[in-house]
Amino acid sequence: MTAIVNNQFSVRAWSAFAPGLESAEDWRAWAAHPRLPQGDDAPALVEMPAMQRRRLERLGRMALQVAWRCQPDTAAALPLVFASRHGDISRTFEMLTGLARGEPLSPTHFGLSTHNAIAAQYSIARGLTGNYLAVSASPEAAEAAVVEALALIADGAPEVLVVVYDGPVPADYAEYRDEPEAFYAWAWRIGPPRADLPTYSLEPGDGVAAPSGLPHGLDVLRFFLSDETRLRAPQSGRCWRRHA
Template identity: 40%
Template structure:
């Protein structure tokens, strides 16, 4: 079991930017229409913004405000699927015998976001990029808890998923719309996360677990549960 506090949060999805927007969505969640809208990252230099995919922009849009004024802030970045649009572009170029773009490749790898974060913030603290199947959020929380246990006063956790291209529709079913969630975690015991293992009846949920956790947070519920394979993760907070 691990314990922690959620000091602050930020989230983004097309049409959902403010805390008020997210409170309303959490009370009555609905699927969002397809959109090419990207979050505002005007706090970054224009030349740097041009290099960022929407996935990276989502990560920066939720993480940057939470990191404001904090130095030596470790980052845990989580994405199950990563830069699927960039990856498809690279594969399409290969299939068509086109030369590959070194820039496209360097920005498609899973740790590209934390590399850009380190450069743009001049941040040299520990950073981890995870892709951990259906319970990546929980694995990210374990990583963050380890950093807090080692003495970090705070850890920034960012989880984000991009809407995959149509070519992946038969394989990727857990991204109803693009989203990003940032959590600023600090030591404490307001929340606890516990793992139980055994035979699990996996239930299909409409929303990604990161958004279900946000619903738990914003609707003042005291518990939520997430099952994946033979693992059951129990989230509990003090009432």
């Protein structure tokens, strides 16, 4: 068992992608002056064989690109936690629209629309042998992912790869939006606290965050890249803390 004290952890490696934002320098500049990413950019994902890459929509490519950059080739047994509020909802909406028109449902499209499909494609493409999870928790999917990762570390995993990704819902669902939306994906490889790295924790809170102008999952990345010491979640009030 690995000791996790007060839910503290360090981020051993990170990667992120959004339209117009790819390098670490891009992201640090963005965190200093955050804005909602806009554009049609998608990562090349050249690491993945073309036959498998063609099965992915834009959101899946983004999630797998940041995951690939954070996971060493030698870490085949690294546990994975993929987290998204909506998942690949555009694919699901396309299938529902077809069903409403009386069209037959494609088993392939259905299989690729499930919430764990993007994680599964990554696991297959890289020949991974570790545990993987796919979680969703309304706007607090990032919090749910880190809670799962900390549990895996406490159970003996030396590190866990966390991948958080999301995109806008189709226009037909616009009236249900409760936060700004944009395409983005980020990954952290986290482990127990390390003396040479900043230490973070996720703790119970007693208040909720004010609107930030960003999707909450993206605001968590902004907090990580900033010098701020606290960030509250928008519903539960759970608090991210930077300790050093």
